[in-house]
Amino acid sequence: MINRILIPDILQPVSHYCHAVEANGIIWVSGLVGMNFDGTIPENTKEQFDIAMKDLDTCLVAAGGSCSDVVKVRVFLTDINDRTIINPKRIEYFGEHKPASTLLEISALVDPRMKVEIEAEAVIIK
Numbered sequence: 001m002i003n004r005i006l007i008p009d010i011l012q013p014v015s016h017y018c019h020a021v022e023a024n025g026i027i028w029v030s031g032l033v034g035m036n037f038d039g040t041i042p043e044n045t046k047e048q049f050d051i052a053m054k055d056l057d058t059c060l061v062a063a064g065g066s067c068s069d070v071v072k073v074r075v076f077l078t079d080i081n082d083r084t085i086i087n088p089k090r091i092e093y094f095g096e097h098k099p100a101s102t103l104l105e106i107s108a109l110v111d112p113r114m115k116v117e118i119e120a121e122a123v124i125i126k
Contacts, residue, residue, distance in 0.1 A: 005062050010055045011035050014110055019055075022063040027122040029059045031076070033114050045082040045115045049089055052118050057093070060122060069122040070099040076117040080105035086116060 005020040006013075013019065013030070020029045032055045034048020035041045042048055060066055075090075077083065083103060099120070109117055 003063070005059065007055075007058055007062055009037065010058055011037055011039075020059040020063045022065075025124040025126060027060065027063040027065050027069070027120075027124070029056060029063075029120045029122070031117045031119040032056050032059070033109060033111075033117045035111070035114065041111065041113045043113075044085075045077070045079070046085050046089070048114065049086040049116045049118075052116060053089055053093055056118060056120060060120070063122075065122045065124050067094055068097045069124050070094070070097070070120050071123050072100045072102075072121040074102045074104070074119050076104050076106045076109065078106060078108060078115045082115065 001023065003022040004018045005022065006018045010019065011033070017030055020027055032052040034051040036051060042051070057067065060069065075086070
């Protein structure tokens, strides 16, 4: 069974997708950005990443998972030098659990004010 998850309390998708999909204990979380539910976007990368990470956790929990189930993350930054700004939050969130990870610098996100996006895959072992 495929469980498509839309969460009413976080930014709604800007296109034809859902926040997360769970099937047979595998969770795919769509790209999450640093935009608040009310549409505001903080100017700095750290605050944007904090929002995205909070929403990531919300999606994982809604799909029946947690940070310790994450096996892969992808982070997209419009300025690769911001890695040092977001890394402390990643370390705080994942703790001893270290997922596989890809970090990419990209030219832009869907809104020019956005600086960071994160997506994840998780596996729930039953």
